[in-house]
Amino acid sequence: MKPDRRDFLRTAASALGASPWLVRGQELGAANPVPGQDMSNLPANWTGHEQIGMLLYPGMTALDFVGPQHMFASLMGATVHHVAKTLDPVVCESNLTIVPTTTLADCPRELDILFVPGGGEGTLEAMQDRQILDFLSDRGSRAKLVTSVCVGSLLLGAAGLLRGYKATSHWATLSVLPLAGAHPVEARVVHDRNRITGAGVSAGLDLGLSVLALLRDQNYAETTQLLAEYSPEPPFQAGSPRTASPAVTALVDSMFVTYRKRARSAMPALPKRKSAA
Amino acid sequence: MKPDRRDFLRTAASALGASPWLVRGQELGAANPVPGQDMSNLPANWTGHEQIGMLLYPGMTALDFVGPQHMFASLMGATVHHVAKTLDPVVCESNLTIVPTTTLADCPRELDILFVPGGGEGTLEAMQDRQILDFLSDRGSRAKLVTSVCVGSLLLGAAGLLRGYKATSHWATLSVLPLAGAHPVEARVVHDRNRITGAGVSAGLDLGLSVLALLRDQNYAETTQLLAEYSPEPPFQAGSPRTASPAVTALVDSMFVTYRKRARSAMPALPKRKSAA
Numbered sequence: 001m002k003p004d005r006r007d008f009l010r011t012a013a014s015a016l017g018a019s020p021w022l023v024r025g026q027e028l029g030a031a032n033p034v035p036g037q038d039m040s041n042l043p044a045n046w047t048g049h050e051q052i053g054m055l056l057y058p059g060m061t062a063l064d065f066v067g068p069q070h071m072f073a074s075l076m077g078a079t080v081h082h083v084a085k086t087l088d089p090v091v092c093e094s095n096l097t098i099v100p101t102t103t104l105a106d107c108p109r110e111l112d113i114l115f116v117p118g119g120g121e122g123t124l125e126a127m128q129d130r131q132i133l134d135f136l137s138d139r140g141s142r143a144k145l146v147t148s149v150c151v152g153s154l155l156l157g158a159a160g161l162l163r164g165y166k167a168t169s170h171w172a173t174l175s176v177l178p179l180a181g182a183h184p185v186e187a188r189v190v191h192d193r194n195r196i197t198g199a200g201v202s203a204g205l206d207l208g209l210s211v212l213a214l215l216r217d218q219n220y221a222e223t224t225q226l227l228a229e230y231s232p233e234p235p236f237q238a239g240s241p242r243t244a245s246p247a248v249t250a251l252v253d254s255m256f257v258t259y260r261k262r263a264r265s266a267m268p269a270l271p272k273r274k275s276a277a
Numbered sequence: 278m279k280p281d282r283r284d285f286l287r288t289a290a291s292a293l294g295a296s297p298w299l300v301r302g303q304e305l306g307a308a309n310p311v312p313g314q315d316m317s318n319l320p321a322n323w324t325g326h327e328q329i330g331m332l333l334y335p336g337m338t339a340l341d342f343v344g345p346q347h348m349f350a351s352l353m354g355a356t357v358h359h360v361a362k363t364l365d366p367v368v369c370e371s372n373l374t375i376v377p378t379t380t381l382a383d384c385p386r387e388l389d390i391l392f393v394p395g396g397g398e399g400t401l402e403a404m405q406d407r408q409i410l411d412f413l414s415d416r417g418s419r420a421k422l423v424t425s426v427c428v429g430s431l432l433l434g435a436a437g438l439l440r441g442y443k444a445t446s447h448w449a450t451l452s453v454l455p456l457a458g459a460h461p462v463e464a465r466v467v468h469d470r471n472r473i474t475g476a477g478v479s480a481g482l483d484l485g486l487s488v489l490a491l492l493r494d495q496n497y498a499e500t501t502q503l504l505a506e507y508s509p510e511p512p513f514q515a516g517s518p519r520t521a522s523p524a525v526t527a528l529v530d531s532m533f534v535t536y537r538k539r540a541r542s543a544m545p546a547l548p549k550r551k552s553a554a
Contacts, residue, residue, distance in 0.1 A: 073373075101372070188508075205511070229427070231476075231519075235498070236495060244499060
């Protein structure tokens with residue numbers, strides 16, 4: 001399938017250049033060559049070779065995944081892998097069913113971005129899945145950026161990747177992060193060294209754009225934002241405990257009492273630090 | 278897969294009620310019974326039997342679809358169908374691959390909501406696909422709500438469903454709507470009688486919440502919004518031509534010159550109105 005937005009961005013790049021252009025297919029990565037187009041007039045940093053690994057698991061929240069995926073898929077030259085335990089379709093908590101592009105075993109070993117979505121029950125199960133934790137711990141140890149949305153940070157934490165890092169999560173689960181050795185921060189997107197974590201579900205759009213600006217530049221991120229017409233106008237002001245009515249906040253918080261307890265149980269004990277560390 | 282958020286909402290409903298509750302499985306629709314739970318304490322309008330048909334087609338934009346799908350999937354008792362020409366996985370323009378739950382032929386004939394996402398090249402192809410247009414025209418003629426995001430409105434227009442209606446679309450394609458007999462409105466979500474159209478891509482989240490409030494009530498929509506932590510903080514102010522820099526706007530607009538031309542060509546001629554109309 002043709003990645004239309006990348007074609008759009010190529011057009012944009014062309015508009016910035018002086019003359020017709022040909023893609024250097026090799027440099028754009030085998031997955032996304034556009035034969036017959038010269039991209040030599042691109043701004044030097046507008047194309048890359050990133051390998052991006054985005055984890056899929058049963059019961060994850062589709063929107064946690066698709067917000068950042070929309071943004072990452074705009075990156076000219078990058079290859080975005082949708083990675084699951086097997087190639088079987090993954091059923092999300094909303095019943096959206098996504099087909100992986102590769103498996104944990106076949107995912108490239110060196111990733112520029114590792115991304116983990118949150119979910120409901122499925123995240124608690126993933127936090128106790130040795131195969132998933134080993135994958136995250138391995139790829140995360142070398143990835144240039146380790147990222148998550150919502151309670152995906154609890155899963156990163158379970159894999160030992162947030163110890164000593166500032167991080168965020170869904171607002172109602174921030175109190176679980178210290179069990180992973182993380183320092184919870186109530187913010188939309190938290191960036192500490194190479195860890196970038198987003199708040200609940202919809203924060204993935206904000207996180208995705210922030211990552212584009214890091215990998216390319218602000219102009220690239222803004223172009224993608226305008227293409228996605230990301231100028232949100234929520235019809236109500238209930239998206240945060242700071243703005244929602246006390247009744248709605250209390251209601252939603254009450255829904256998380258059991259979830260938080262179970263997330264605490266699911267979080268593996270922190271291994272003792274090596275004495276040399 | 279268990280729809281966790283609906284469980285959350287059931288908990289919320291329970292919290293509003295006085296005592297333990299049992300789902301009346303039949304009333305919740307065969308797809309989502311929760312055996313052993315009594316929902317008799319729910320607010321009368323917090324559960325429904327909606328049949329929701331969301332169109333999938335190759336080259337559509339995944340985020341156009343998943344924003345509203347996240348919200349619609351929160352509706353207790355509703356059944357959300359992901360409808361495509363066949364049951365084969367549908368490859369979106371970002372390469373996200375979604376498995377349909379039903380086909381155009383098997384989709385319930387009476388829908389409470391018909392939803393159409395936008396896309397790139399794929400939308401232009403769908404606008405010329407008789408099978409898709411016939412499906413939309415048929416289901417849309419009886420659906421309680423006819424909805425779209427981004428250039429999904431051009432597809433609704435091609436199916437003859439926007440004639441005489443105010444509607445919106447991706448900002449760069451508003452000028453195409455009059456060819457479908459629609460009156461373009463530059464707004465995030467446009468509601469004219471039973472047509473609800475959203476602006477580009479990310480507007481689906483705003484549209485989805487608006488629809489929840491219509492089908493249930495504001496409290497229900499706000500609860501869903503807080504669960505999704507939909508309190509957006511875009512890192513840049515480039516999501517609309519009103520806020521983006523003139524250079525970025527000109528760039529993105531230039532990318533749409535060809536698309537607009539092709540969308541005009543793809544739009545079927547308006548049939549003459551019947552003399553009785």
